[in-house]
Amino acid sequence: MEVESPPSTTSLIQAGEYLIVQKIDGEQSRIVRFTPKQKILIEKLKFTSDSAFGKPHGLFEVSNNQCFPMSVDRLIEELQLQEAPVATTLLDSEVVLSEIVEASDPRVVIAPSALKLEPEQKRQKLEMDAVLEMKKQGVSGQEVVAKLVEGSASFQTRTVFSQSKYIKRKAKKHSDRVLILRPTIRLLAKAYYLKDPDRLAMLRADQLALILQMAGVHHGKNVLVFEQTLGLITSAVMERLGGKGACVHFHRGAVAQSIPCVHSMNYNESTLSTFLPVRIKCLLAGKQLPYENNRKACNEEEENGDKIKEVKCEENVEDQDLEALARRNDRLDRERRGLEMTFEGKAHALIIGSRTVDPVNVLELVYPTLAPSASIVIYSPHQNTLVSCYDWLSKRQTINLVLTDQMCRVMQVLPDRTHPLMAQHVAGGHVLSGIKVVDQ
């Protein structure tokens, strides 16, 4: 957690910052650490990190491997233009109108059984090579789309629905508008969920939000966290603490690892001060254990894939030893405080976000010493895991036990084309929550 991060209040993009990069209407969302001279790649669009430094976070246009700040007004104008031609073409072309199952109301044009499914590649006259050539020559995405529409043999015979879909698909593919945003928990949650739901235990952004609310995380709280969600829960808790309180994080090995969601939030020292990593070994032993080997700890950090650490390991050995010592002392101090929170009745909430570890096993270790009136929130992708937890907790003094599942569906809201998305990611888990009470 010793990453030096720029203060999160800065409003300009700085070297070393983690940033979220996504194309307008794109499907991906990447979390990238912008180091100098880096090539940033997003859905086949490329630009150098340097061109973003010193600019405010927001909308950019990419051209010639550079990104340039762009005003939102222009984007909105373009989007309106993109929708417009579809409607105009319609009114002008009788061929298209007759294709639309002779609907008298030209505004409503979706005929699910009237859509022909033909391979598109065949009907596109503009070759892939030509597109690449145009791009090399610096032709804008907008223009490429216009050319593609011209070149499509089938375009004029499509229904308006598929025409609009076609333009959108093409526009998406060739768009050179990019958002470069400062990471938020919400954006991180979405990016990892879409990229690798398995490693995130299928935790969806809406469920993460529910976990935080049921656990009552806010400024000043002491929260115990055992999670297997890439640090997402830990990071979200830390943000909500706002520099006061404690986020005790139980981790494998000598140092907290596999928590990219903590690193990429660019937290300042104040926020990082609430992060209290505790080795599972110590939790199992019920007390703090000495470090076995300093050198080993340093190597283990590499598992994290955190490049700064690696670099530091290769630095001057003496400096390193001093630094490592300071780091270890800090780590031991945080761990000592974390264990105190855990075992001395000072924790106001316990959050378990488990993927492979049986939460009951965690409960057995930390439940007895939770403060009375503490909230317990357990997330699992498997309902039966939570049924076991329910059985365990209901035999202890836990009240207000609630098991919920929730569906989160995105709506397409467009004039005369409003409906829930036809397909979306639905993987997710379940949340069990309760409150610990005592007899006296």
Add this chain to the structure above:
Amino acid sequence: MEVESPPSTTSLIQAGEYLIVQKIDGEQSRIVRFTPKQKILIEKLKFTSDSAFGKPHGLFEVSNNQCFPMSVDRLIEELQLQEAPVATTLLDSEVVLSEIVEASDPRVVIAPSALKLEPEQKRQKLEMDAVLEMKKQGVSGQEVVAKLVEGSASFQTRTVFSQSKYIKRKAKKHSDRVLILRPTIRLLAKAYYLKDPDRLAMLRADQLALILQMAGVHHGKNVLVFEQTLGLITSAVMERLGGKGACVHFHRGAVAQSIPCVHSMNYNESTLSTFLPVRIKCLLAGKQLPYENNRKACNEEEENGDKIKEVKCEENVEDQDLEALARRNDRLDRERRGLEMTFEGKAHALIIGSRTVDPVNVLELVYPTLAPSASIVIYSPHQNTLVSCYDWLSKRQTINLVLTDQMCRVMQVLPDRTHPLMAQHVAGGHVLSGIKVVDQ
């Protein structure tokens, strides 16, 4: 199954028919056998069965304990009138307009946080007694609603949303429009689901539809059914067979019991001919067993709550013995054919709709002798039950195993007030399906 039913093609209401009774926009749906001189009661509305006999199924108006056929046109006119005053009141009354959070568009008026929750009883000047009195005097439901609206102190200060809700609620409560319909599987499924989901194993109408489709039930098929859903699955299968094929129904005791959904469909002899009840005893023994006691069988039928049987039992003893003998022979013949279907590889589909019985136990008994290429469909309110079935089936030769769950949500579609229903019954189960194959 020896109920004498009127042929289902009759288009007029006859004595002895089972009928579905519901109020327009009512919440209940009752299945009633219309016997002569019977009092039919639905959501506090009462009329005699005799007043319905000889009339076509459809819409009725109730007044003075009699029901009178009513044209749909009049109903629709009334419904339009009911919506209208809300809009007009709005435009006339400045008081109301200012209450609507000063929205400039009077069409959209839903302010969730602007709705006041006050006990309504207090503010209603028209007393309950007066309402009852008006009803006794034969005042129509429409008129009562108008009076209630006049009497409501708070009506003028309500938002349009709550005004409309108020009128609807009142209109519902005092409506004297009744639908008397011939039962269909869809209507029966809904009525029982709303009335007693537990006894129906939470089986929803949409899931029943899926079961039939996955089992591929149609004219001429031989289908094995073990169900604990009040005969609903059995009845639906019988209807789809249309008089050819077999619906083998495994039941407790000496005669099929607790299958009101079969009785209330008024099936003709042709449809009833495909009903082959088989005692679980015989299924367990793997062969047909003799009846232990004739008298006992007759008594057991009473469990069914079927009044005709009781009456028959009290008839002349000799007649009864002859009749009982004929009935028993018919029963034994059907059972013999049912066992043949089960054990001689003639069944093309197996449906299990279980509530308390472990479906694996049923599979062990009937799966080995199913015809190859047979569909297996298992419904259970408990997902883990189906996980066990999946394990069992995947170890045998079952392919195309699919476990699904489905959400079925009702939309409110009203001008400027379109949204999914705010609350509805969501209990339901899960469906596992597969296809049996053989090596050679």
Add this chain to the structure above:
Amino acid sequence: MTLAPTEPSFLAYNERIQEGDTVIVYVTYGQMVPTVVKRGQTLMMKYGALRHEFIIGKKWGQRLSATAGYVYILRPSSDLWTRSLPRRTQILYTADCALILSLLDAKPGSVICESGTGSGSLSHAIALTVAPNGHLYTHDIDETRTSKVLEEFKTHGLSSVTTAVVRNVCTSGFHVENDADGVFLDVPAPWEAIQFAAKSISRKRGGRLVSFSPCLEQVQRACLAMSAAGFISIETIELVPEQKKIVNQHRQTLEEFEEIGDAYPKERKRNAEGEVKEDSRVSTAIVFPYSQPTHTGYLTHATLLPVLE
């Protein structure tokens, strides 16, 4: 109860496969090929070649060896046809088909009108349900679709219960008037067809109307049109199926996790060499695939009561 009709049919139940039968060749989960069995022909698929001669005379549901693997030969059903049919348009899947049949109160003997025909997924489901004494009238504006489905109905032994008509029901109404028990609409502007649907339904018996539309604006207009045409008990519902997969779940203790990490059991086998406890793994259902269809369309259904004399 074994039937022996002379003609091949989706409704027939011979124990063994005959020439002319439509079989569903089950290759893998998600890959099924419908084929009409004909001597001299050969099916080519993932697992190599399979000569039709080899299929004839075999039991339905039997495993057969192709040149590079084995397949199963399944009896056609409405669901299997929906999952394997040659697609000419977007189709209605089994969950929607099932509910539509139920909302139409379809059963043997029902007279049902459908528009459009599309790829005939629902058409087959309806035809199989109303057989042998009911009838399906299916309408489409595209002649290639109606002629294709007629051809399929012939091959599948469903000709006697089906009629396919090239017609725009929104302007010209349905082929049958005053005789249908149910009308199903899957057209871009259902509100234009609703008055015709009312005319098509039997005045004496009354009937049911079901309309499928992806967008809410279509539903809103359709509801108004239904009410205006005298339909009652109008209700719009949406079905969202969720498919699950059964997986082996491994519950670790914290100690195990600390020692070996969160590696899944199969990886563990290599690490711990035979020390994996099988009993720590339980079968459990998870939502899978992660991305699934979450909307097909809204189903609006309504009743037209018999008309009083």
Add this chain to the structure above:
Amino acid sequence: MTLAPTEPSFLAYNERIQEGDTVIVYVTYGQMVPTVVKRGQTLMMKYGALRHEFIIGKKWGQRLSATAGYVYILRPSSDLWTRSLPRRTQILYTADCALILSLLDAKPGSVICESGTGSGSLSHAIALTVAPNGHLYTHDIDETRTSKVLEEFKTHGLSSVTTAVVRNVCTSGFHVENDADGVFLDVPAPWEAIQFAAKSISRKRGGRLVSFSPCLEQVQRACLAMSAAGFISIETIELVPEQKKIVNQHRQTLEEFEEIGDAYPKERKRNAEGEVKEDSRVSTAIVFPYSQPTHTGYLTHATLLPVLE
């Protein structure tokens, strides 16, 4: 890390209950009573009377005996407050509140505008999240609501981070301009407030907008207005929570069913006298209650980017 602020507060963490603290008296599942502890007062509820003197000095989360049963004294939290608050209007429940906080990117230090205040369910959730250095500006057209929530904020130690304003944001805009990080709308005509929301958001930092509407028509107009006001990444989502209950499931064999019917285990105990095998019962989750909320509202959220100099 134990804090000892002098003022009672939802944010305070004393181990024992002091006079002036708001406690949530947990009577039964679904019945919770929020009370400000004050010497001399007595709480009357289902389980009889409980004198406040008896509460003071006790540990949070402790069981206390009332005259006719016992209750638990819980520390107030955003969720418990939502579930027990005095309702003056329809309120936003925890699932929606949680998602709204997330969509607003709310955290300590955030400046958030809200309209309307309603019963203050979401207001409390926001105030607790943005404390200690952020601020909530909550707006309502009804003065009784704003003054009631101000009173509650005072009692709950949240005064320093909250301001309540009587104002119609659809005509007069928000109390703060060019300073908010997030704006939340729960008004009948959100499209009228959206231009004001854009003005309220900090030009330099940009911000987030979330609008809650029960009806789709409101959403459609709001989306158009957001796009026109320069918001991007506009998305509408709907949250449908489903509550489960854990029950003991009994799996019978066919033989057991034949013998004793489908009676549930507790009834069986009487019949079979001690022969009930406990191990045949497994815990399982079912959807319960059978009837549940299936819609509260659509949440439309969008981003306003910082303005270029």
